[in-house]
Amino acid sequence: MSEAGGDALSVIGLNVWYDEAKALFDVSLRATSGQVVACVGRNGAGKTTLLRTVAGFLKPRSGSIASAGVDLVGLPSYGVAQLGIKYVPQDKMVFSDLTVRENLELSSYATGDYDWEPVTTYFPKLKALMDHKAGHLSGGERQMLMIGRAILGRPGLLLVDEPTEGLAPGIVMHLKHVFRDLSKRATLVIVEQNLPMVCAIADTLYAMSDGRIVAEFAGRGSVRPEVCERYL
Amino acid sequence: MNAFRWWRGLVSAFGLLYLLRLLLPLPFANEVIIFSIYTIGCNFLLGHVGLISFGQPAYLAVGAYATASYLYYFGTNPYVGILMGVAGGLAASLFVGPFFVRLRGDYFALVNLALAVIVFYLTQNVLVAITHGDNGLLIVDRLSRTPVLDLSRPNQFFIFALLIAFAVWAFYKYLDDSIYGACCLAAKINENKLRFLGYDDRGIRLLAFVIANTTTALAGAMYAVYLGFVSPEITSPARAADPLVVTILGGVGTLYGPIVGAVVYTGMMDLASKFMSNWELIIGIVLVFVMLAGEKGIWGTLEPRLKRALLSPAAGSRPIKGASR
């Protein structure tokens, strides 16, 4: 086993508050390099809070977050992103006033990676939409753009928040393949409600409820929809 | 029991204010009381309804000018004059309120500040025939002597101001505790949910707007009678943030914050103006520092401690959680 400091993501004893309301209670989670870690749970279980805290948008009261031995607590969120840890939010809010090309350009500008090949390979559809305003894209296209934006700069860790929410089955299938392929190059932490999809790709699955991790299933064999269902 | 306790608090607060005049010069005490009344509306809007009112000087001026105009052109009874000022404030806030309460917070703040500047221009340049522009309205000689409390005399004015302030605070205390106060807080936190519960959030905000600004106009009317003179200075844009600053200095949303804030702010300004003639520099710097200092304000920080210190011996027979003995 590699030492804990080398994990792609290691969260230990995380406590997060929204002003007076506590949102996460002693959450610990681990993702070794190259793994796909899924996080399931009902609405309000704290999954998004967890991802947003890792990404630096929320400051924890206590606990530690480390990636490849680097302490993330206290870093501004752009600093976290510059370490190659990209957060794909659930809101699918692309920069609607900018074109698809400009959306991608911004990510290239931030990361210095101007090679858009992976993006257009995964999402050939975006090629035809380059000069469209992102505000005119469909939900699925927006999600492609969001993921495309995030994978520029070859991030080592992707935090993906409910990627398939509200999308058509065809696109969900497509995203599943993309995630599976991405996991060859990056560690993925995916928050999902879609169990069949998540069980098909996850190596480890954490179930959350009321701000706590309530179950952990490690290993491909034990991550099965029927086992996880009761946590939704 | 509970009702008794807050009456006790209110009475002792104003007892303290009464004592204040033994310690401090009368003009200072008078100014503090009027300033507190001036601020409480703003405090209510910001703390309980979540509206940033940058336009209080406008309503202050409306109250002051309504009072002064009545006393200058029509009557001589200062009590009637003050009633006129309150009526003026009520009318003005009912006129602009329906426009303003529809606005989002940032627009609300800007529009109100714009209104304050507009009222300044109106009194200084446009309605010169009535307001006499920068010369102002001098009414000090026109106040008739009234029985019981003669408002033309500062010491009797002080008693009057204290009584009015007491009534105002009792009223706001009542508002805070009522279901309406709860609705206001709800409107501040989440207006959509309030709407889903079947409440008219705009109506709630409009009522708060009218109440707060009428109180402010009352303060303006009292200023007019107390000073015996009104000029556009009263709505000077440079002092537009005064009530907001006193609100934040005292403690947003706290009942006695405005009084504490007014004592400290007026004292600070008085002291500072003794050493420097450049009062803009002072106000400005004080403003910035108050903002950077913190969000709770003086009373907001002191109140919990005072309560603990004062109430725990009285409630000695009951074990209080967390109180070590």
Next chain:
Amino acid sequence: MIDAHLLTSGIIFGLSLGSIFFLMTVGLSLCFGLMRIISLDQLLYYSLGAYVTYSISHATSYVWLGVLAGAVVGGLAAFAVERLLYRRIYERDITFSMITSFGMLIAGIGAIKYIWGLTPRPVSVPITAEVDILGTLVPIYRLVIIGAAFVVYAGIWLFLNRTMVGKAIRAGIENVEHVEGLGINVYRLFAVTFIIAGTLSALAGGLYAPLIMVDPQMGLDVLAFAFMVVIIGGLGSIKGTFVSAFLVGQVVSLGSLAYAPLAQMAPFAIMLVVLLVKPTGLYGSPLLKR
């Protein structure tokens, strides 16, 4: 009937006034759009620009040099204020930025009184020539001001649409958190925006200085107009600010041909009407929430 000569000069006057309003408020609008702050201290940089123009033009007799120096000083002052103060309050509620910036404006006026005194100061007009437009003599300097506003508008448009920093600012106006999530240091964007805003405000003051008397209260005098312009146009919209600046300029200018004292009030009436129809101003996006 209004005299045609009066009308022509009134329109030109309104256009130049609108140009000043635009330069003065575009920073306010940009800062709101990106940082969600209400930066009333822009009006301080406006006064500062005018005073520096006065001092430099007095010392060197080059008014243009003064205008340039004023803009630079305005930008530097904005940079200092951003670093020292705004950094601490970005996270806070909009109330805080508004009152803090108001405090800076008031303190700045005090400082100006301390440095330059209370007496209004004159600045000579750099171009005194006049040009004949439709039979009416129009001062060329006013046309220069109008030209400057259009150049600035075009410049901002190019900056926002053709440069990466500008695109990042546009993206940030929509959703600053997502820009940060891409790994862009948004505080650097904030600083750039703030410096641009301060420079333009100071430029407005410098350009306007020869047409008015430079006095300590000049920032407060235009406060109401600045607000009305950004509110009518919609907070955060450059285009809205541009349109509404010229609208307010014309209303004040042409209105004063009819009845001068009320012309100052007319924009207020327009503002109320606009807000009644569209509470977020003409071009303001209801999505820009905080």
